[in-house]
Amino acid sequence: MYTTQQEQLSHERDAIEEAIRNAIKGAGKVNILVAGKTGVGKSTLINTVFRGDLAETGSGRPVTQNTQEITKPGHPLTILDTKGLELKDFAEINETLEKELRDRAADFDGERHIHAAWVCIHEDGRRVEEAEINLCNLLGSYKVPVIVVITKARNDQNFSKEVRDVIKQACEVVRVRAVTEEIEVDEERILLPVKGIDDLIAATAKYIPEAQQRAYANALSSKNLEGLKQKKKQAEREVNMAAGLAGTAAAVPIPFSDAFALVPIQVGMLTKIGITYGMEVSTAAITTMVGSIIGSSAATLIGRAFVTNALKLIPGVGSAAGGALAATTAVALTKALGAAYIAVLHDFCEQKPGAELDIELITSELKRRMKFS
Known part of the structure; x- marks a missing residue:
């Protein structure tokens, strides 16, 4: 039975539309947990690494007492923003977070899993808190790759080595400066450029599952060389x-x-x-x-x-x-x-x-x- 040219074109259009739909379905989703004390610079870091100013314009949805899910339409990245590491009632927060980790890890849908975690520590503090160690241990127990991000990096003084020694669950320790900073030294103004962002992008990519690599690449901002x-x-x-x-x-x-x-x-x-x-x-x-x-x-x-x-x-x-x-x-x-x-x-x-x-x-x-x- 022969088909008309019009029928053939219609068949081709249907096949093309189906190919587009299948490719979009296969785009995947990537979930990254970002934790740290208030003022550590998480929002700035997120908006520097990823496109779309997620930390400012993304819609947030509470998922636990102190965790917010940040995403936006058309964007394959979800940030789980965990706050309150400095609070005295961290034990309670830890309990609700563990339930979220447990539920996601048990889900058959890999797009619900947490694919990597950034635990942010301010370099000027020169101290790793017990809450930060406990969080990393918790994440590690659920096989979430932990990347410790030392933020607002200006002068290491062996702090990154101390972090590696103390936080055994850390897969990587990366020092970053998410924005250009101006400091005064001996009455002279010095500009400190953005630092370590490409290292963080590359370090995270090593632990993102193959099925989420396209989503991760999509989410990255093209203003970073490693993102490109x-x-x-x-x-x-x-x-x-x-x-x-x-x-x-x-x-x-x-x-x-x-x-x-x-x-x-x-x-x-x-x-x-x-x-x-x-x-x-x-x-x-x-x-x-x-x-x-x-x-x-x-x-x-x-x-x-x-x-x-x-x-x-x-x-x-x-x-x-x-x-x-x-x-x-x-x-x-x-x-x-x-x-x-x-x-x-x-x-x-x-x-x-x-x-x-x-x-x-x-x-x-x-x-x-x-x-x-």
Whole structure:
């Protein structure tokens, strides 16, 4: 039974929309617990590392007596902001927090787990409190990776070594200064630049599960070099996975099968890369972006697939030869499209660090680089 051209186009549109929906569903979520005394600089740190000023504009929801869940629509990051480490009734707070940890750890949904914890300690205090040690021990007992963040770092004086010695559960100890500070030394004003943020991003990435890596990359601000590095690394993974799928689909010995199969694979790849680079996880925004790109490129991609499929129909040449060439072409096309998209997004982020992605500008530049008419 033959299908009309209109039916075929409708089928392709449905496949593309499904590919976008599946990529968005697979974007994942990452949860990071941030704890520390009042005034330790948690909000500043969160807003420096992650995009979207979560600590200021995110909606907070109480989850325990002294823990707030901070998130915002379209953002795959949830911050669990734990306060009150300096309070005398920490034992009670500890009990409610332990219940939250226990419930999340037992949940079959990995997106509810706490994937890492930052326990923040002010460097000027030069002291590790018992509450901070107890919290780290509690987190460690639930296998939450603990990163001790020494905030407002100015002069170590071996304090970081003391922290490592005292807090045995710490996977990493990182000294940071989240904003530029001005201090006076001998009546001279000295600027202390931002420090340690890239180290913190890299240290945290080591402990984020594979399933949450795309969400973590999405959440990072592009104004940090390590944030951009993490985005590019994850985006390149997406390209390699898509290229493998494209090669497999194109090698199927059924005439013209890959022409239809390739586009949804590449649409899914574009969607995942866009999410990785910080695009809001929104069906409408991503559909607009992908539709604009693929609208210009689909004819070219399917046209090239048609040429290789024609070999499958030639007696004597056989489907194996046609399939091999189709697979090589499909992999090359997918990698070229993915590499070009990463390059455009990376250039945009480098030129406009921390800015929201300009879909129209990015789409236009990608079309220019790929020479789609």
